[in-house]
Each structure stands twice: as C-alpha cells, then as structure tokens.
Amino acid sequence: MTGWLLPLLAGAVTGILSGFGVGGGTLLLIYLTAFAGLPQNQAQGINLLYFLPAAAASLPAHAKNGFLEKSVLLPAIAAGLACAALGAWGATGLDTGLLRRCFGGFLILIGLRELFARPKER
Numbered sequence: 001m002t003g004w005l006l007p008l009l010a011g012a013v014t015g016i017l018s019g020f021g022v023g024g025g026t027l028l029l030i031y032l033t034a035f036a037g038l039p040q041n042q043a044q045g046i047n048l049l050y051f052l053p054a055a056a057a058s059l060p061a062h063a064k065n066g067f068l069e070k071s072v073l074l075p076a077i078a079a080g081l082a083c084a085a086l087g088a089w090g091a092t093g094l095d096t097g098l099l100r101r102c103f104g105g106f107l108i109l110i111g112l113r114e115l116f117a118r119p120k121e122r
Helices: 005-020 024-035 040-064 070-093 096-116
Strands: none
Touching: 005 024, 005 040, 024 040, 024 096, 040 070, 040 096
16 A cells, blocks of 8 residues: 555655756656666656656746746757757667666766865856
C-alpha cells in the first residue's frame, strides 16, 4: 500500500528543486536508477516526461520575476532541441551499462567543478 510513497516524495523533492532551477531532473535520474532500479535509458525517458510539466509550472514565476533573458531565448531553445534530439538518438544506441558509466562520470565532473570552482564576483 505504501509502495507509492517513496516515488511521490522523490517527485515532490525533485519538483521543488526543478522549480528553483537546481537540476531536479538529475536528482530524479539518480533516484530512478539507484533506488528504483530502472535502466538508465528508461529513467531518462521518464525524466523527460517529468520535466515538461515541471518546467511549465515554474516558467510563469521566472517570467514574472524577470529571470528570462529574451535575447538568448530562441538560440538556446533551437540548440537545446537539436542537441536533445541528437542525444536521445545516441543514447538509444548505447549499451545501458556504458550509458550509466557516462552519466556517473558526468556527475563526478560536475561535482568536482562545483567543489573547486572559484565563486564569480558580481
């Protein structure tokens, strides 16, 4: 009966973080692969479907507060769509184990960058 509780909590926490722009989707991928036991490529597909309503829900607040840089919006959307299509095509052809290792390596690199990066002066 409580088999839905942990996925609900994971969705809620990652939804809040996505609204903040922290990268809740990455955390959702970690939950889905490490704790829910889903294959990497299936977790990525779920993450993509999860991201659409999460982004749509947080977008009005970011727009209202002036956090959208309109001059880079169209180029970023165009590049994001093209690269997402290429990445999805590439990911479907990779072995799940290799995909997991690549994603793990990516997380380690990002973590090290965040750990050792100098703060930007504003």
